[in-house]
Amino acid sequence: MPQITHFKTPCPEHLTSQILQLVVDNLTDISMIAIPPSNLLYNVYQYAIGYEVHLYLEALNGTKGVAVELLVATDEDDPEQVVGFLLYLPVQDDPDACGVAYMAVQAGHRRQGIARRMLREMVGRYPHAELTCAVAKVRWFESMGFQVVGVRGTQVLMNTRDHSSDGLMGLLDVAPIYSSLEVRQIHTYLLQKHGKRAMVDAEKQRDRHLDQLTHKAHEFVRGRGDGAI
Numbered sequence: 284m285p286q287i288t289h290f291k292t293p294c295p296e297h298l299t300s301q302i303l304q305l306v307v308d309n310l311t312d313i314s315m316i317a318i319p320p321s322n323l324l325y326n327v328y329q330y331a332i333g334y335e336v337h338l339y340l341e342a343l344n345g346t347k348g349v350a351v352e353l354l355v356a357t358d359e360d361d362p363e364q365v366v367g368f369l370l371y372l373p374v375q376d377d378p379d380a381c382g383v384a385y386m387a388v389q390a391g392h393r394r395q396g397i398a399r400r401m402l403r404e405m406v407g408r409y410p411h412a413e414l415t416c417a418v419a420k421v422r423w424f425e426s427m428g429f430q431v432v433g434v435r436g437t438q439v440l441m442n443t444r445d446h447s448s449d450g451l452m453g454l455l456d457v458a459p460i461y462s463s464l465e466v467r468q469i470h471t472y473l474l475q476k477h478g479k480r481a482m483v484d485a486e487k488q489r490d491r492h493l494d495q496l497t498h499k500a501h502e503f504v505r506g507r508g509d510g511a512i
Contacts, residue, residue, distance in 0.1 A: 318489060326473065374452050381409035411443060
């Protein structure tokens, strides 16, 4: 069985780099935007979400004023190889509560109970846990003791209890990433490579995709009669 290690301080660099590679490889699953690889903007979001996670991993040093904890699953035969991770944020003023920020398991190590083990360890530390997920994953999270409590953005909001915590969760301001020089450079490269019409079409496809995901989440929760939208 893979080893699960808990970090409240920065993890070694070789683990951090593998976590960030997992994020890039699993962008569609990790991001609420859930942009598919077929969209020309995919590389923009790969960079942006990767940098988001990088900032949260940096925040483990305690200098950013945001509480962050990390669970890392490593291969039992090669403890230097990351096979999954779960990054979550403890809630201020509520020692029982936390929220999942990012979670991923390597494609070749799925269906081995790694995500279940990480979630169980997190809930063992913070029993009042919250997360968002795609409609297709609701049933799996229900099997882990989560229940539907509403909608957040494009995803279904789930909690181990029938309500969110009243405490405040510290979040980093990641909005500037999307207007950063690096993102603009990636966008310029894609514009030069594919042309303006193709990039405008990609933006329209992304927007339609987000509208569809949001509608699907609302319809799902409304149909279940669980929680308020």
